[in-house]
Amino acid sequence: MAANMSYPYARSLTYAEFPTKFVWKDDASKWFPRKQGFTIGRLTHVPAELTMSDDEIKQLCLMDIDKILHSYGKILKDYPPMPLATEVDSSLLTKRVIREELNFNRDDLKKNASDMLSIATLEQKYAFNKIVTAVYCDEGFFSVYGHGGTEKIFLWNLMFTEIRSRGDIVLNVASCGIASLLLSNGRTAHSRFKIPLNITEYSICNIKPGSPPAILLLKAKLIIWDEAPVDGLIG
Template sequence: MKGRLVSANPVEGERFYLRLRLSHITGPTFFEDLYSFNGLLHPTFRKASLERGLIENVDNLSQCLGEASLFQFPAALRRLFATMLIYCEPRDVRSYGMTTMIHLWKIICANVKSMGKSLDDFDLPMVDANSNFQSGEFREVQEECSIVVEDEHLRARDSLNSDQKYAYDEIMRHVDKDCPGVFFIDGPGETRKTILYKALLANIRSRGLIALATASSGVVANNMPGGRTAHSRFKIPLNLDNNSMCNIKKQSGAAQLIRDAKIIIWDEASMAKRQAVEALDRTMQDIIGVALSFGGKIMVLGGDFRQVLPVMRRGTQAQIVDSSLRTSPLWAMIKKIRLTLNMGARTDTWFSEFLLRIGDGDEEAVDESFICIPDDMTIPYIDKGKSKDALIDIIFPYLQINGADSDYIISRAILSTKNENVDEINDQLIGKFSGDEKIYYSFNEA
């Protein structure tokens, strides 16, 4: 077999491997000699070169990728892997590729194609480009699936009051039947919406399903297991308009999490602008591909519009501006469930009803802007000192005797609108405690 060796590079495929074989085999007489190693006939020159050990070992490439992963962004790592396939000729690509390719497959395909080759040219497992890869690969989905369901929250459904039980049963009916539904839990203060949310989350998660818990503020989100702020979870833009979309890509983990979620809870949605809720609605329809409200998911919104102060716009004429959810076209499609039992005033139904009348604007007004507080809820004003002493004695009776009882102290409070008044009353209360004063110093450290 005679011939002249010509130059070749790895991009040329089998021509390069033929040259590689000819450079290391003495006196071949048949093509079978070039396809063979250790008595075995291989289908390609590349495979024969691999078995002969003429192509770089994958261990060096693994070390390279490991070092790069310490400081490179994912896009750069994917590009590096594709470059290695083209120019570094790794040995035993299959064993290494199986550990990384499922997650990187589609993007690597594009990178290799941009270099003029196809993954079919390499000894890699064939993967259907349209495969629906398991969502468990995404960090967001793994985190939600790892949330531990506490027994206390599972038992919470047994302690729900009649209003909460109605809401729970209505929402779970949609979960059991797998039918869409959008609800708004109208919960005035002390109706304990959080207990309802915990019961729903625990029951659904105990079935192995995903339930997302979000809220408009971080403080409220922390009250729910696995809670996140709505802006963080759904990537809601800070600057909103009537056509805004959330910053979620369809191929991202956040998108897959939304597709996998059985139910989504957004507490204090009454505090959010309607454009934020509408942006999530449009985004979910786009991600899920269903032209129903929130993509056909079971959506539970909650809040209390009585706690949302009106916004005044001043121009030629002052007017109240309402940009909340109840001004959105979505509001008409949402089923409202109202919680009315004030759990903080169960022994005083009159006070509970009084608060609801004030919140609903049904309490009789004085001069259109004021309401009259009943006499049995007020302390007559004599002078500042005596009236303040009377307030303290009513809220904290027998303070010197009960001051060491923690249950007594945490079950009552005096609220004020100004810090200077808070400090003044606090100092006066401390002066009434028995025993010597002791100061404890605290400090912060990194």
């Protein structure tokens, strides 16, 4: 480090101890010995020569805060813990994920749902009414069977449009990438549910409790899974 050449005693300091004795000044692009006393400021730059872990930086900040509080007859335990940066980031990410799933014009969706329902077959209308009613009564799941050409995708998009128009979240997934492209805002099941590509008897979906994907699943009013192992699975 350049500071070692100007301040020999700096050579005896560890990486964790160095910022407690020196302060970096951007205007001079150099480290200078700290003056007596402590101040709380913003960490604006850490040069490449100094490599510290997040835990080491956090510990240094706590040490400075603790000394300041002691000078006023206080201790750190007197104050409630502040949220960690990772917790704040997770909260912001969750809000962004939810906002993206609700970023639709509800008036346009209502009109589209009405237009689609007017041309639906009797069977499609029956399935539509049955499933949408069950969705708002929190009743189980449905498996819809039908060979190719029976317009199952039309039914999926009709339900998606109707429930979205009510301001609720619908997650469209498919078992393969090509099928997911036919669904509005569609994703593959492996991507949405974090399903491992190589399944074993010990495999689990890698979604952590409280994470943005987990909260999104909890808030979803309907999940449509096209080409599921039991054909079109809706729940």
